[in-house]
Structures are given as C-alpha cells and as structure tokens.
Amino acid sequence: MEEEGVKEAGEKPRGAQTVDKAGWIKKSSGGLLGFWKDRYLLLCQAQLLVYENEDDQKCVETVELGSYEKCQDLRALLKRKHRFILLRSPGNKVSDIKFQAPTGEEKESWIKALNEGINRGKNKAFDEVKVDKSCALEHVTRDRVRGGQRRRPPTRVHLKEFGMNALLLSAWFGHLRILQILVNSGAKIHCKSKDGLTLLHCAAQKGHVPVLAFIMEDLEDVALDHVDKMGRTAFHRAAEHGQLDALDFLVGSGCDHSVKDKEGNTALHLAAGRGHMAVLQRLVDIGLDLEEQNVEGLTALHAAAGGTHPDCVRLLLRAGSTVNALTQKNLSCLHYAALSGSEDVSRVLIHAGGCTNVADHQGASPLHLAVMHNFPALVQLLINSDSDLNAMDNRQQTPLHLAAEHAWQDIAEMLLIAGVDLNLRDKQGKTALAVAARSNHVSLVDMIIKADRFYKWEKDHLSCRDLSDPSGKSLSFKQDHRQETQHLRSVLWRLASRHLQPREWKKLAYSWDFTEAHVYAIEQQWTGTRSYQEHGHRMLLIWLHGVSTAGENPSKALFEGLVTIGRRDLAENIRKKANAAPSAPRRCTAM
Template sequence: MEEAAIGDAALFHSEQRLQQAARVNDTATIRELIWGKVNINARNSMNRTALHWAAMAGHERAASLLLDHHALVDAEDKFGMTPVLLAASHGNLSTLQTLAKAGATLTARNRLGQTLLHCAAVQGHPSVIRYVVEDLEGIPVDDPDQNGKTPLLLAAESGHSDVLSLLCELGCDLQAVDKESNSALHLATRRGHAELLSFLTSAICSDAQNQDGLAPLHLASQAGHLSCVRTLLDSQCQINALSSRRQSALHVAVERRQPPIVELLLRANINLHLQDQQGHTALDRAVRSQHAALADMIIKAERFHARSLGANGQTGELDLTLRHVGDLSRVRSVLWALATRHQKPGDWKKLALHWDFSAKHIQALENQWTGSDSYKEHGYRMLLIWLHGISSLGKHPIKELYEGLVEIGSTDLAEKVRRQANAEQEPARRCVLM
C-alpha cells in the first residue's frame, strides 16, 4: 500500500512537471518526461492537458513536441476550450496554425457555443480573425454563440475597435442583435466604450430598443457613462425616446442617481414633462427617492424654460451653476441667515409664490423632512434655486431679494437683509440702492 502511494505521488509529480514545462516552453524537460513514460495527456483540476498550456502561452516548440508524441489535439477543458480555441483566445496565431496542421477541429465550440472567431473577438486579436476568415473554411463570420452574440457583438461589448473595423471589412452583419435584442451599439454603450459609438451610430439606428425596451441612451444614462451620453446626443439620437416602462433617459438617470448625466440631459433640453407608466415625471422620481440635489436641478431647469417661453427663448443656454453670481459667498451668507435665523415657518412659501414657484415645486422642496426645523432647509433650497434664476438674468440678487421681501409685506426682514449685506461689504463697495 505504501509503495503504491509513493508511486502515485511520483506519477502525479511527473504530470505536474510536464504541464509546468509546457507553460514555460521547456522542451528538454518535456523530452525527459516523455522518455520516462509520463502520461502526455494527463489533466489537472481544470481538465487541461500540457497541450492546453502550450497553446495558451503560444509556445510553438512545446506544442509541436507534444503533438509529435500523440497529445490529444482536441482535448476539452472544463470550459469546453480545446487547445486551438485557447490559441485563438490568446492571439497565438503561429501556434493556432501548428494545431490546424496537426488536424485540430477548427469548427470546435466551447461551452458558450463560441468558435475561434468569437474567442479572438472577445480578446481583441485581429490577426487571428483575418486568418480564420481568409484561410480557413466552415466558420461563418456572423455565427451566433449560445447568447446570440456574433463575433461583431462581442468585439463591440469588449471595446475592440480594430476588431470591429476588420469584421466590417470582412462583411459581417452590422445589424445583428443578440437574444435580448441588443445591437452592437447597445453593448458598446452599456460597457462605456464611447470611442466606438461614432462609428456605430453611422450604421446602426441609435434609437432601436432591446427586449427591455431600452435604447442605447437609456443604457448610457443608467450606467453613468457621461461620454457615451454626450456622443449619442451629438449624433442626434431621439433624446425623448421612451422605454417599455415609458421612462425617458432622464427618468433612468434620476432613478440611478447620476447627477452628471442628469445635468447633461437637462442642458440638452430633454422634455421635463414626460410621464412614466405610473404617471411620474423625472421630478416626481427625484422627490420620491429623496435626492434633493437632483430635484433642485430639475426645478432650476423647469423655471429656466418657463422664463425662456416668457422671453421668446431669449434667455440663453441653461447653466445649472452659480458662476454668474458676483461675491457668491457673501450672497449665500445673506440667504442662509434669512432662511435659518429670520424667517418663520411658512414665510419662505410666500416668497416662493411671489417668485412664481409652482405648487409642485414647493411640494417637492417640502418633501425632504429633517425635523421640526425642516422649513429652514426648505427655505434655503428655494432661495438658492431663485438665486440661480436671478443670476442667469444678470440681476442684482440682494436688490431683488430686498424688493421681494418688501412686496410681500416683510419690510422688517428686508431691512435686516440690507443691514447684513452692507455689514459684510466693504464701505467703498456698498450698494447705493440699499
């Protein structure tokens, strides 16, 4: 029993040495082990033989030596990968050619139903693809795998522009879709491969929906791929397209909490009034998710567009920042003091109504409950949104605030604002209107 165990251990050790030698192209050790009657087709825990490792590493001499001594050319590992599939996957063209001459089955498929072309496309090996298409037979360029993905779709999903270009040159079907109706444009967008989109949008409909009813713009907004959103918008995709849930890209970006995407869509003039299948607008979604910053961005955009309509579209482009406000820190200090120290509950709503905040906007601001003093936060948010609008019109915020307070009958508060603003301003720069 003990001798048998020692023998088994020695045999296992020899098989391990053979596989390691194949990995590093150590043909001397391979010959030594072959002379010692090692099992040349011994497998490891992944069901791989020495020939698998030689093919994967691109060691032509080791592969040839193993083949000369009857290594199984079509042995499959646990993933259904034969040596020739591994050579294609790792871009080892010369080793692949050696295996082909040795009689390897060139139409082999792995467990995912992928051929040589699929394996090379996933990993980005154009030289292998050109060889397979131009020099071999029986491997269609548009053959789908088990998920319905053609080599083109896998190249787009993996972001390999050189492979994508080559497959198009070789006559692949650019309109192919997988089992979930994803086109190459869907797959590239979902993975964030913005560099592929300009090419793909010139050949594939950018508004086509997959089986979930999502267009590429929805997927880019969902995943937060800002550069993809920008590229799709530049290609004139339908910005207001709705998914099967009747969600716009803005709904999706709000739902996934993607502020940069939301801002980009707002600046691109997406329709803010579109309702999903529950009848909710993007603002409703932002409010329900308690995402105050997104809600405030949408309110700013709605007020901006309302001003544009009132001024026949002459208010310029939407800018959600406060960069137009001069001495911003002083102005914010005045607004903060007004909202948190001087106003009583409900006072901020009077100002909001005076400044044409809609009932829906006021309700959205009130939705964020932080305790009995929530009205202070609500008031401050409202004032900052108002400040955004005033600054975009080039008006003096302190002067407008003073006049607004006077007009709603809060003269005492107006005087407090004037005194604080002047106290925080250098004497030489005091506003003469105050």
C-alpha cells in the first residue's frame, strides 16, 4: 500500500463506532478476498469477520486465523509501493505486519496472497485498511484445531496457493449455500486444484455429506471415481482422512471400492496408516481384500504397524490379516513396528505369532532395527521374545556390533546380560569389542570386557549365577558407583596412579586372565607418557567387577596378584590400606 493510501485510511469511516469492529477492509479486491465479493471484511484480533453491509451489527461469517507453532518471526519487507500497513486509530502508522511461517516459501505465500487480496484495486484505487493497535496479524494459524497426525487444517491462504478457486473452497469448507449460488451463476463445475482435487474430492476429504449429496444429485456428469494427481478418488480421500459418513455416502452412491492410487494403495491402506478405526472397520465389513499389496508390497497390516496404531493392528489381525506377510524388500510387519519404535504394536504382533527372526533385504532382523534406532524398551521386548541375539546382517554385524558402533550403553547391557556371543566378527573381521574400541567408546569397551570375563568364569564354575536371580536382573556391566566399594576403588586409583610402573598393569592383567584383545582394546584409548595410569586404573576396575561378581575376596586377590608380578612390598602396603576402612569388604587377616 502506498503512502497516498495510508493517508486516505486515516479518516474514520461509517460504522467505526461499533465496538467489535476493530478494523475493516472494504472494496472487492479480487484474489484472496474475491471470495467475499461485495461484502465487508473486518480484522478483529485473530478473526476475520464478514458482514453483508458496513453498518451491520452481526457478521454472517467468522474466519478463524492463527499461526503455526515453532515458526520463524518474519517481517514483510517488500517494496514501498507494496507495503501492507497497519494503522492505529485515529490513523497513526505502525510497523509492517509480522508474518510467521515455517519456511521462507510459506512466508512468501502469505505475503503474496495478502498483497493481491488487499492492495489490488481498479484504477489504482486502494483498499482501505484500518485496525486497532492490538490487532497485529501475527498468530495466523496457531489456534486452529489439529487434525490427523497432529496436522492443522490449511487456511484460505494456503488453499489459494494450491489453486483452489471459490467453487472448490465452498466444497472444502462445506458452504453449501455459496456453492449453490456459484453453480447457479454459471461457475464451471468441472474444475480442479493444482493437485487435481475436484469438488467431490474436497467435500469427501472434509466430510461434508450435504455438499456431496448436492454434487451427486444436482450436478451433471460428475465422475464418482475421478482420480487426482496421486491417483486417488474421493473414496480414497474419505478413507484417508477418517470421514466415515462421507465414505458411507460414496459407497451408497456406487463408488469403486477396490481402486488403487498410483502407489498401489487401497482405501484400506490409507485408513490403516492413519489409524482411523471406524473407517477401517467399515472397509473390512465391506469386504476389501486384507492381503492386497501396494507397489512396495505393503499390506494394510504393514501400514497400521508402521503408523503405530495397535488398535488397527488388532482389528486387522482379528479380521484375518497375515501377521508374517512380507514386502518386496522382505520387511515384515514387525520390521515396520521396530522402525517406528512401537512397543505396543510389536507386542500385539508377537502375541499373534509374528516371527522375530525374519531378515529383510539387508539381512536385518527387527532386533537389528530396534537397536539401530535406539529403542531400549523394544529391544528388551524382542530379547524376551526369543529373538536371535547373534543374527548377522549383510555386513555380518550382530545387534551388539550396532550398539557398540553407536555407543548405546543401555541396549548393549541388555544384549550382554542376555548372553550374546562376543566372538562373532563382522566383514572387517572385528568383534563388537574391537568396534567399540575403534570408536573410542571407553565405557562400552569396559562393559564388553567385563561381560567376556564373567561368562568365561561362569563357564568354568558349576554355580554359574545366583539361583535366586535366574534372569540376571541384579547383573550389571556398567561402571560401579556402589557405596560399599568406594574405599577399595579409591585404593585402586592410588595404586594405578602412584605405584604401578608403566608395564606392570599389563603383567597384572595377564596374571588375572585378561586376553590380548582385552589389553589391546584398553590401550586404544588415551595416549601419552602417563596414559598407563588411566589404562591401569580401568583394568583394575574391570578386575574388581569380576572378583565381586564371583564372590571372591578382592583384598586377597589383589595381594596375590601383586606378589605374582614381584611386588610383595607394594602388596603389603596395599593390604594395610585396603583393610583400613571400617566398611572394607572381607578383610584379609591372613594371606
């Protein structure tokens, strides 16, 4: 809007005394506002109020405006002649409108539509815009009710960018009377949006049954099964968006139930993927093929599993869907549940007989996928459901290799406690320990060494685990922070940092049955002339975990180890310090 227009807008028009008329836009300007031809539009806070006449006290329509959350705050920095100015009463200029949009393209869409709708006029006559100081058009879609998948419905500005004319907008918003007026005025009924949506698509997607009835009964040559650019009919649209009444109307009108879109999806796929239970039940009752696959080989059960809709999964299973159906890439429904991290869907599928050990086209099992995407609860469920812990993918990686590669400590401990084979190697010849060491995941390296030593000890002893804890719930390979071992851990730190010589920690390690691989993995982290202190300390803590788990006397075992490497003097000194604390575990009084 140019300066001349701003000055003209400063005068107080008729009707301004009305309390609820905080501002108004007059003239039929075409574009966005052409939909309300010859009516008065008033901007009031986050609403556009539509009046038949300027002096009317009651509006004929209220248009809610709002703005997306997590949006950028962007100003409409356009050329001077295209500015959209807000005016304070009685006419002082304020700053340009602030636009909020998730992307720059969205911002430009708003600006373009507002400028076309407000600043255009015949013979360079300017639309008059006046708003109260508090009526900044900032939060333009925030208060709009969220729909499926937490999406907000589009505003008129968005719809304009999709090529929605007045006729399509009438069907979209369910304005039957406006639609009838437009049709009676000679509007072209066989119109389409940029996405190929017809009147029937718009009304079906939004669930406006009276509009559907008008289209089918009063308009001529309306193709019931006409497809949009995605190959979807109005029946598809109603199913996808959960419009049960619209779907029933279309079924009653004789639409094709089995038609597929360009991706091979039936209405069953679309309803299942969006979690529309009522629509899904109706489609099952109609008799749609439960095993129909789209171009990727997904059934409706795959779609429901991937969409994390356990109720829809149960419904389809009760109706007879095959729980272990596979896609073109050999993905099962459980694979899709694992990809989405849904513990509930996975449990339903497993209880229905879903196989936990199917390998996809990359050799990955559902457990591989759950580990890769860091879903600990789902990993535990799959472990408890007898998943193969040692299954290898096409890279010959086990789930533990993946956990080591990504440093998922919680998941790694689950796999270690469950008894995964630590000797398996990937295509590069690396064990999970080597993978963790290469990636400098220090804590994970120590955990794997602890587990390896524990299982070797367990194999050599008759009383493997505590019989009162057969599940191993009390077993842990993580760093020890227990109060009862704090004093001894302090002793071990002093031993490693002050008394052991550079190579003595290795001698101790070998005397306690640490392997070459264990020592090498420890040495890969920390470098420098004094790195042996950190290496020795880590080795001692790993050793302490083993003797504590085995129920041995740590003081006695430490004394014997130091004597073995020729450090009796140090052993005597350490024994005194280890027994000095009142809470020292199992004091060594005779060694």
